[in-house]
Amino acid sequence: MTVLLAPETTADAATIIRDAASSGTKLRLAGGGTRLCPGADDEMPVLSVRALTGIVAYNPAEMVMTAKAGTPLAEVEAALEANGQMLPFEPMDHRPLLGTAGEPTIGGVFAANVSGPRRLVAGAARDSLLGVTFLNGVGEEVKAGGRVMKNVTGLDLVKLMAGSRGTLGLLSEVTFRVLPVPRAVETVVIAGLDDAHAAAAMATAMSLSVEVSGAAHLPFIVAGRFSLGAGHEGSATVLRIEGLPHSVPARAEKLVEALKSFGPVSRLGADESKVLWCEIRDALPYAANRDKALWRISVAPTAGHQLMGAMRLQAAADSFFDWQGGLIWLQMEASVEADFLRRAIGHLGGGHATLVRASSAQRYGVPAFEPPAPGVAALNARIVAKFDPSGVFVGGGNV
Amino acid sequence: MSGAIGFLEPRADVLARRKMIIDDLAELLPRDGLIAEPRRLVPYETDGFISYRRLPLAVALPRNTAEVAAVMKYCHRYGVPVVPRGAGTSLSGGAIPQEDAVVLCLSAMTRILELDYANRTATVEAGVTNLSISDAAGPAGYFYAPDPSSQLACTIGGNIGMNSGGAHCLKYGVTTNNLLGVKMVLVDGSVIDIGGKHLDSAGLDLLGLVCGSEGQLGIVTEATVRLIAKPEGARPVLFGFDTSEEAGACVADIIGSGIIPVAIEFMDKPAIEICEAFAHAGYPLDVGALLIVEVEGSDADMAAQLEAIVTIARRHGVKVVRESQSAMEAAAIWKGRKSAFGATGRIADYICMDGTVPLGQLPYVLKRTGEIVAHYGLRVANVFHAGDGNMHPLILYNANDPQDAANAEAAGMDILKLCVEAGGCLTGEHGVGIEKRDLMNHQYAKVDLDQQMAVRAAFDPGWLLNPSKVFPLEGRSNA
Numbered sequence: 001m002t003v004l005l006a007p008e009t010t011a012d013a014a015t016i017i018r019d020a021a022s023s024g025t026k027l028r029l030a031g032g033g034t035r036l037c038p039g040a041d042d043e044m045p046v047l048s049v050r051a052l053t054g055i056v057a058y059n060p061a062e063m064v065m066t067a068k069a070g071t072p073l074a075e076v077e078a079a080l081e082a083n084g085q086m087l088p089f090e091p092m093d094h095r096p097l098l099g100t101a102g103e104p105t106i107g108g109v110f111a112a113n114v115s116g117p118r119r120l121v122a123g124a125a126r127d128s129l130l131g132v133t134f135l136n137g138v139g140e141e142v143k144a145g146g147r148v149m150k151n152v153t154g155l156d157l158v159k160l161m162a163g164s165r166g167t168l169g170l171l172s173e174v175t176f177r178v179l180p181v182p183r184a185v186e187t188v189v190i191a192g193l194d195d196a197h198a199a200a201a202m203a204t205a206m207s208l209s210v211e212v213s214g215a216a217h218l219p220f221i222v223a224g225r226f227s228l229g230a231g232h233e234g235s236a237t238v239l240r241i242e243g244l245p246h247s248v249p250a251r252a253e254k255l256v257e258a259l260k261s262f263g264p265v266s267r268l269g270a271d272e273s274k275v276l277w278c279e280i281r282d283a284l285p286y287a288a289n290r291d292k293a294l295w296r297i298s299v300a301p302t303a304g305h306q307l308m309g310a311m312r313l314q315a316a317a318d319s320f321f322d323w324q325g326g327l328i329w330l331q332m333e334a335s336v337e338a339d340f341l342r343r344a345i346g347h348l349g350g351g352h353a354t355l356v357r358a359s360s361a362q363r364y365g366v367p368a369f370e371p372p373a374p375g376v377a378a379l380n381a382r383i384v385a386k387f388d389p390s391g392v393f394v395g396g397g398n399v
Numbered sequence: 400m401s402g403a404i405g406f407l408e409p410r411a412d413v414l415a416r417r418k419m420i421i422d423d424l425a426e427l428l429p430r431d432g433l434i435a436e437p438r439r440l441v442p443y444e445t446d447g448f449i450s451y452r453r454l455p456l457a458v459a460l461p462r463n464t465a466e467v468a469a470v471m472k473y474c475h476r477y478g479v480p481v482v483p484r485g486a487g488t489s490l491s492g493g494a495i496p497q498e499d500a501v502v503l504c505l506s507a508m509t510r511i512l513e514l515d516y517a518n519r520t521a522t523v524e525a526g527v528t529n530l531s532i533s534d535a536a537g538p539a540g541y542f543y544a545p546d547p548s549s550q551l552a553c554t555i556g557g558n559i560g561m562n563s564g565g566a567h568c569l570k571y572g573v574t575t576n577n578l579l580g581v582k583m584v585l586v587d588g589s590v591i592d593i594g595g596k597h598l599d600s601a602g603l604d605l606l607g608l609v610c611g612s613e614g615q616l617g618i619v620t621e622a623t624v625r626l627i628a629k630p631e632g633a634r635p636v637l638f639g640f641d642t643s644e645e646a647g648a649c650v651a652d653i654i655g656s657g658i659i660p661v662a663i664e665f666m667d668k669p670a671i672e673i674c675e676a677f678a679h680a681g682y683p684l685d686v687g688a689l690l691i692v693e694v695e696g697s698d699a700d701m702a703a704q705l706e707a708i709v710t711i712a713r714r715h716g717v718k719v720v721r722e723s724q725s726a727m728e729a730a731a732i733w734k735g736r737k738s739a740f741g742a743t744g745r746i747a748d749y750i751c752m753d754g755t756v757p758l759g760q761l762p763y764v765l766k767r768t769g770e771i772v773a774h775y776g777l778r779v780a781n782v783f784h785a786g787d788g789n790m791h792p793l794i795l796y797n798a799n800d801p802q803d804a805a806n807a808e809a810a811g812m813d814i815l816k817l818c819v820e821a822g823g824c825l826t827g828e829h830g831v832g833i834e835k836r837d838l839m840n841h842q843y844a845k846v847d848l849d850q851q852m853a854v855r856a857a858f859d860p861g862w863l864l865n866p867s868k869v870f871p872l873e874g875r876s877n878a
Contacts, residue, residue: 143843152827
């Protein structure tokens with residue numbers, strides 16, 4: 001049974017970390033625990049920020065919020081929505097995919113740099129993060145960054161903490177930039193394209209001055225499990241347009257005009273769009289069979305379809321593409337094929353693959369995260385040692 | 400200038416081996432790849448922060464990553480400090496060398512390696528200038544977004560070193576938000592690749608750490624940056640107000656209303672007069688403060704955004720609203736703004752501050768800045784990126800008068816402290832360099848700076864890379 005430590009003050013959290021460091025105990029850091037890989041070393045005590053909660057400061061006119069790391073994401077999003085604002089990077093909810101329960105926290109979102117479809121044009125979680133307070137591996141409370149958008153004062157430890165997945169320190173407070181919610185949204189859908197033509201269509205869309213804010217391709221095998229509206233058949237290449245109410249239809253029209261040579265084009269309205277892009281964000285079709293291994297792959301946008309072409313020759317796989325083809329969700333029917341996959345990524349110009357979900361048998365001998373090149377691995381290890389010299393924090397448990 | 404900012408003592412052992420080091424480095428570089436004659440070192444003795452000058456031991460001009468690596472490996476082996484340099488446009492002294500240092504100048508590495516429009520990336524050598532990326536990608540309909548005022552001269556390597564911003568980063572972000580990958584030479588001469596054409600990093604975000612590290616962590620030799628499709632149109636509009644406070648309050652209201660223009664630039668009366676005299680941009684001279692607000696998109700889009708912005712400006716008593724009627728007028732409006740520093744330099748010596756403050760604090764900080772400068776008996780011109788609170792007070796003084804110079808420097812320090820006290824930071828885009836190094840303790844607690852220095856030590860434990868910069872000389876550690 002996992003021991004869960006959820007201190008209510010940063011001072012208590014620091015004491016727990018210092019005690020662990022002096023006694024040689026290890027800790028796994030967590031927020032709400034919704035992104036913890038099930039089965040990943042249940043014996044390890046978990047130090048969670050879930051009891052460090054509350055929005056500390058929010059000035060909508062400055063588009064900046066500060067919150068304790070354990071503040072539920074739902075609370076943050078509700079406060080933003082009440083002021084017509086949002087997190088620009090559309091963080092996904094991992095619970096359906098992983099079958100986890102509990103409340104995602106804002107600290108967890110930044111610790112795992114969780115970003116959704118709008119990441120293609122609006123940046124990742126790390127791009128919105130302006131400042132952090134964290135406890136390092138000796139229990140010191142360290143501040144980095146601030147609450148202004150432009151800040152180059154000293155080394156950018158803020159970016160380093162974003163996505164560090166509990167290997168460098170326990171985030172206790174985060175300050176981040178928010179944006180106004182677009183008042184209108186539409187989706188342009190091209191039906192029936194194969195992966196290669198879809199890649200070409202998405203590249204064309206991104207080359208136009210219509211400000212596409214989401215570009216995904218849902219191949220035939222998976223398209224039926226997305227809400228594409230009655231009557232849709234075959235694969236769907238979907239492009240989202242957001243912004244001012246009068247301008248969205250005009251830009252969608254322009255996009256339709258530019259893309260109609262690729263295949264039959266239709267449009268989805270605001271309500272249907274919102275549902276569809278949530279499904280894409282959460283990779284929802286792959287929540288149905290949690291016994292199947294699931295990869296999340298990041299490559300150059302035009303390399304995505306080439307990689308899947310190579311994978312399908314090797315193994316039975318089901319996949320779809322976000323980020324103009326550069327983000328691939330890949331569900332494996334049987335084996336995980338890690339070596340083949342990672343070699344193919346290397347051959348196609350680089351990127352990385354994360355094994356988001358797998359049984360313990362499938363995980364055996366397969367690193368969940370892409371092993372870095374030796375020079376980078378050594379550098380990473382030196383950096384980790386500068387935050388956590390006695391190795392209190394055990395990473396790798398969060399996707 | 401009073402010359403109050405100190406440098407590290409040159410390493411005596413390095414100075415003693417000067418001739419050997421020069422001979423050895425010359426072997427590693429092509430003919431003309433090493434400069435050691437004192438007369439030819441003079442152009443490298445300072446950068447855009449011209450009040451401080453030091454002659455380096457030598458200047459290396461490598462042509463490729465392998466030569467950079469060879470120089471680094473040698474300097475690491477013999478404990479020779481290295482100061483990286485792009486075009487030398489730093490406004491904070493980031494590229495000013497010292498007597499025991501080799502300047503590693505990447506200005507000869509100017510190849511654009513690849514323009515990949517389907518993936519919207521450009522891969523370039525570090526010495527490529529900022530503007531030449533947009534020039535190269537322009538015919539295909541793309542541009543590189545960060546646009547520092549020095550973009551004609553400054554290099555992408557320098558932009559990465561300083562995490563440079565510009566007028567248009569309100570919408571598109573600064574360098575770190577537009578950087579996808581780098582090739583970097585570490586202090587021991589080893590070469591690593593970080594990132595690539597894919598969007599998010601694997602493992603620790605080393606790319607985010609390296610961007611803005613001011614040459615403290617390694618030498619970036621190549622970069623992959625994001626290209627963006629050019630907007631259909633862009634239109635700057637001038638808004639004139641009676642007072643700076645009204646203009647400042649208007650900025651906060653525009654942002655708060657949910658409209659994000661591409662740029663909101665601010666000029667106070669002295670800045671308007673200086674820029675208009677230089678650029679003849681058609682700025683109104685009977686106002687106390689000016690905003691340049693740029694919107695972009697289709698004609699209909701721009702019209703809708705402008706209508707909303709004008710409504711807000713009227714609430715703040717705007718006196719003059721002037722839309723650019725042609726591409727030439729738009730260019731003139733931006734020319735006036737982007738030449739602000741150069742134009743100021745024609746009428747007086749000046750030092751330029753770079754603090755950022757929360758938007759709500761703009762009116763207060765502007766008022767206090769005026770009071771601080773007046774207290775020292777000097778004048779100030781304010782011209783800056785208001786949409787993101789990044790202020791650039793230009794403190795005017797006479798460099799030939801030592802007391803005037805000391806007063807200007809003291810006023811600048813007071814203004815930066817004011818920015819920190821208002822909830823902001825010392826530098827929004829110019830970097831710490833030597834200029835703001837000794838103020839770092841005002842922004843950060845010891846534990847915060849120690850953590851930064853510990854991370855630095857993971858890259859360069861011997862303090863060889865740009866060693867007199869960023870961190871106060873007192874209290875340094877190799878933790």
